[in-house]
Amino acid sequence: MADEHRYVLMLDKDRDFIRVFRADSPMRPSGKTLWEGDGLRRTYDAMVRLNEARRPAICYYVCVARNANGRATYRVFKSTHPKVWERVSMQTAYKTAVEDAKRLRGLEKDRIAAEMGVRKAERAAAKAEKDAILARLRMAGVVRKKVPKLTAKDLRYLEWLEARRELIKDAA
Numbered sequence: 001m002a003d004e005h006r007y008v009l010m011l012d013k014d015r016d017f018i019r020v021f022r023a024d025s026p027m028r029p030s031g032k033t034l035w036e037g038d039g040l041r042r043t044y045d046a047m048v049r050l051n052e053a054r055r056p057a058i059c060y061y062v063c064v065a066r067n068a069n070g071r072a073t074y075r076v077f078k079s080t081h082p083k084v085w086e087r088v089s090m091q092t093a094y095k096t097a098v099e100d101a102k103r104l105r106g107l108e109k110d111r112i113a114a115e116m117g118v119r120k121a122e123r124a125a126a127k128a129e130k131d132a133i134l135a136r137l138r139m140a141g142v143v144r145k146k147v148p149k150l151t152a153k154d155l156r157y158l159e160w161l162e163a164r165r166e167l168i169k170d171a172a
Contacts, residue, residue: 007043009035009050018050060097062089062104072108074101136162 006023021028035046061077063085076097091097
């Protein structure tokens with residue numbers, strides 16, 4: 001079996017990376033030794049661990065910005081996000097961040113569709129009410145496209161006309 005050599009881990013400033021060197025190597029740079037031990041495999045594992053600790057995992061931020069109408073725009077940013085964007089979630093995998101943004105976009109579309117449905121229903125109800133008032137006014141002889149402002153006297157008069165018509169129908 002081969003001899004176990006002594007290895008050291010040192011920061012290579014030219015490459016900005018922690019590298020493995022043999023303890024007796026003339027190629028070893030000068031500087032602080034970050035780790036020292038026997039066995040190449042243990043040294044390699046320590047190098048990987050230290051490099052990961054030096055360079056934290058890349059984070060992907062799912063952010064939202066709202067426009068003047070209150071509609072949301074979702075976007076994925078790497079590492080940092082602009083101040084005008086509000087952070088919704090943080091992921092370490094780009095794929096999950098994109099999936100999260102898609103899910104939020106779907107929820108936003110559903111919310112907008114629900115609001116549009118409510119607005120459509122309100123418009124339809126307002127139009128039906130307007131058409132009913134215009135029909136009552138036409139029976140009284142008023143022909144208009146817009147609903148005039150009706151006072152309490154006008155409404156009582158319309159009710160009286162409708163009641164009178166029903167009496168005449170019943171009498172006939």
